[in-house]
Amino acid sequence: MSQEGFSLSCQGEKGGEATVSLSGRISINSISKILHETTLFLKESLPSKFVIDLAQVDYLDSSGALMLIQMGEKAKAKSIPFKFINMSDKTKEMIALINRDALIAEPLISEKRTSGIIERIGEESIVFCNDIKEVITFGGELVLDIMYSMLHPRSVRWGDVILYMKKAGVDGLPIIGLISFLLGLILAFMSALQLKQFGANIYVPALLSIAMVRELGPIMTAILVAGRSGSAFAAEIGTMKVNEEVDALIAMGFNPTRFLAIPKVFAAVVVVPILTLFADIFAVAGGLLIGILVLDLTIYTYIQQTIKAIDMFNVFISIIKSMVLGFFIAGIGCQRGFTVRGGAQDVGNATTSAVVAGLFLIIVVDSIFAIVLNYI
Amino acid sequence: MIDSYQRPPTTDPIIRVDHLKASFGTNTIFEDVSFEVFSGEIFIILGGSGCGKSTLLKHMIGLHEPVSGRVLINGIDITDAEDSEMMQLRRETGVLFQSSALFGSMTLFENIALPLQEFTNLPQEIIDLIVKMKLGMVGLEGYENHLPSELSGGMKKRAGIARAMALDPTVLFFDEPSAGLDPVTSVELDMLIKNINKGIGTTMVIVTHELESIFGIAHRIIMLDKSKKGIIAEGNPWDLKEHSIDPRVMAFFNRHVIDNKNKGM
Numbered sequence: 001m002s003q004e005g006f007s008l009s010c011q012g013e014k015g016g017e018a019t020v021s022l023s024g025r026i027s028i029n030s031i032s033k034i035l036h037e038t039t040l041f042l043k044e045s046l047p048s049k050f051v052i053d054l055a056q057v058d059y060l061d062s063s064g065a066l067m068l069i070q071m072g073e074k075a076k077a078k079s080i081p082f083k084f085i086n087m088s089d090k091t092k093e094m095i096a097l098i099n100r101d102a103l104i105a106e107p108l109i110s111e112k113r114t115s116g117i118i119e120r121i122g123e124e125s126i127v128f129c130n131d132i133k134e135v136i137t138f139g140g141e142l143v144l145d146i147m148y149s150m151l152h153p154r155s156v157r158w159g160d161v162i163l164y165m166k167k168a169g170v171d172g173l174p175i176i177g178l179i180s181f182l183l184g185l186i187l188a189f190m191s192a193l194q195l196k197q198f199g200a201n202i203y204v205p206a207l208l209s210i211a212m213v214r215e216l217g218p219i220m221t222a223i224l225v226a227g228r229s230g231s232a233f234a235a236e237i238g239t240m241k242v243n244e245e246v247d248a249l250i251a252m253g254f255n256p257t258r259f260l261a262i263p264k265v266f267a268a269v270v271v272v273p274i275l276t277l278f279a280d281i282f283a284v285a286g287g288l289l290i291g292i293l294v295l296d297l298t299i300y301t302y303i304q305q306t307i308k309a310i311d312m313f314n315v316f317i318s319i320i321k322s323m324v325l326g327f328f329i330a331g332i333g334c335q336r337g338f339t340v341r342g343g344a345q346d347v348g349n350a351t352t353s354a355v356v357a358g359l360f361l362i363i364v365v366d367s368i369f370a371i372v373l374n375y376i
Numbered sequence: 377m378i379d380s381y382q383r384p385p386t387t388d389p390i391i392r393v394d395h396l397k398a399s400f401g402t403n404t405i406f407e408d409v410s411f412e413v414f415s416g417e418i419f420i421i422l423g424g425s426g427c428g429k430s431t432l433l434k435h436m437i438g439l440h441e442p443v444s445g446r447v448l449i450n451g452i453d454i455t456d457a458e459d460s461e462m463m464q465l466r467r468e469t470g471v472l473f474q475s476s477a478l479f480g481s482m483t484l485f486e487n488i489a490l491p492l493q494e495f496t497n498l499p500q501e502i503i504d505l506i507v508k509m510k511l512g513m514v515g516l517e518g519y520e521n522h523l524p525s526e527l528s529g530g531m532k533k534r535a536g537i538a539r540a541m542a543l544d545p546t547v548l549f550f551d552e553p554s555a556g557l558d559p560v561t562s563v564e565l566d567m568l569i570k571n572i573n574k575g576i577g578t579t580m581v582i583v584t585h586e587l588e589s590i591f592g593i594a595h596r597i598i599m600l601d602k603s604k605k606g607i608i609a610e611g612n613p614w615d616l617k618e619h620s621i622d623p624r625v626m627a628f629f630n631r632h633v634i635d636n637k638n639k640g641m
Contacts, residue, residue: 027544028496028544029496032496032497032498032499035502061576062510062544066505090577093574093575096575097571097575097576098512098513099509099512099513099517102512102513102517103508103509105508105512107518108518108519108522111521342525343480343481343524343525344480344481345480345481
């Protein structure tokens with residue numbers, strides 16, 4: 001007996017009756033070998049009659065039984081008379097368990113459709129337009145719900161607002177602080193290399209602080225919040241959709257946008273500006289380090305130059321911009337979460353899409369601010 | 377549905393659970409649980425909600441590590457097995473999860489073909505046939521291109537069984553197979569389990585609290601209880617129903633509320 005626990009012997013003269021005797025365990029592990037050897041034997045002996053002796057079989061699983069049926073089918077296809085002999089009751093039962101009609105049943109639906117390129121472009125365009133429609137609808141709903149919440153502050157789940165402020169704000173501060181510090185450090189160092197040549201060292205603090213407060217602070221913070229929290233909002237709401245929790249909310253008479261999205265949006269609108277201010281401070285600290293170590297400035301001069309460069313209007317604009325960014329990041333995160341329909345894969349898609357759409361919106365909002373401010 | 381007095385087909389243990397203790401943190405779910413499952417029998421683990429039935433099943437398939445005790449399948453201690461031994465064992469056992477756990481991004485064909493493609497070296501045309509056969513066995517012929525999300529709950533369970541049986545395992549574990557199914561589908565599922573057990577001789581370990589299933593298909597049962605944190609009854613369900621004097625066992629089989637609970641109400 002072989003390692004797999006089965007053995008096979010083929011007897012018969014060329015052109016006469018061929019007998020294949022199987023013994024031992026005929027299971028999924030052995031069918032490949034049995035099929036191979038039997039086919040070879042049949043090819044060589046070209047029998048007029050084919051018999052399979054199952055007397056010594058002590059274990060037969062469903063794959064084994066399927067193989068026996070298939071051998072019979074193959075013989076039939078070649079018009080060779082075929083039969084099983086010495087079949088035990090157990091083997092008979094096992095073979096009877098296999099529904100032969102199922103083996104040739106046509107699939108009820110065809111395999112994944114492959115459509116032509118024009119059809120696909122059309123489909124994708126429809127999906128894209130629907131997507132935009134959904135985002136605009138959700139945006140409208142969200143604005144209405146925010147207005148409602150302003151008028152009815154008791155309807156807002158303030159406990160959740162605090163929780164999301166902690167998650168998106170306090171928990172995000174270390175990474176935002178670190179990245180801003182390093183960004184300030186690099187920016188100061190790179191500009192110092194250039195400005196040093198002209199003896200314009202003293203302008204490094206101004207350059208850094210204006211760049212950070214006007215542009216980089218809000219954008220860097222928004223990008224990090226989109227990556228950390230926008231994705232988390234989408235995943236959370238998406239999983240709730242999969243688990244029918246959102247349906248439960250609707251059935252209980254809650255408005256899911258008000259219940260799930262409003263606390264997240266409020267939290268983001270509050271914490272993103274605060275995080276932006278921290279980002280600015282950390283970046284200035286990074287620049288300060290370079291100012292002292294590379295540019296031979298004193299702490300006093302550096303800070304004085306920084307304060308001189310920042311005007312309060314820019315700080316104010318930066319805060320307003322961050323609030324708008326916070327609104328869009330949290331809003332798109334929640335919207336993507338609500339679009340989840342299927343299972344785990346859909347949640348993944350929604351999360352990815354929340355981050356990508358969030359990044360896109362950050363750039364759009366920033367550009368609008370830049371253009372509008374130019375005309376003020 | 378009333379069956380003749382059922383006896384286990386053999387008495388050689390294929391699974392042995394030995395003084396098993398499980399806990400989550402400081403909360404002990406059960407302790408000192410010992411029993412044997414015989415080869416080829418339908419063995420049911422039952423008990424009320426929260427008594428640790430599903431936890432016990434997860435220990436038996438090696439998904440949870442016990443606090444103490446052993447679980448032996450085919451003589452191999454799964455709490456202390458080598459990775460290679462464990463891999464071999466996992467191929468010889470199949471599990472139907474409570475929520476079917478079909479992969480949502482794959483069609484039924486891909487779900488069932490996955491273990492065949494990964495763990496055997498069968499040619500694709502045989503794999504195709506095996507998948508069709510398994511779908512036929514669970515009454516889902518023609519559904520190979522459907523996604524799990526396009527199926528009803530009962531169909532998902534049957535597809536789950538087809539996937540669990542893909543490699544013709546010697547032991548099949550079922551976690552609440554009839555939960556959430558209508559009575560007709562649930563009886564059909566019981567018949568399917570019985571037919572597979574009879575035809576292939578697969579040992580079945582089933583967690584359930586459906587009385588119809590218990591009396592319809594079980595050779596032997598054990599009953600777990602929350603207050604005892606262990607087994608309170610073991611044996612043939614008909615025997616237990618008629619002869620047990622434990623009020624908890626009687627309450628379960630006869631759908632009574634236990635007296636002391638009544639007093640408290």
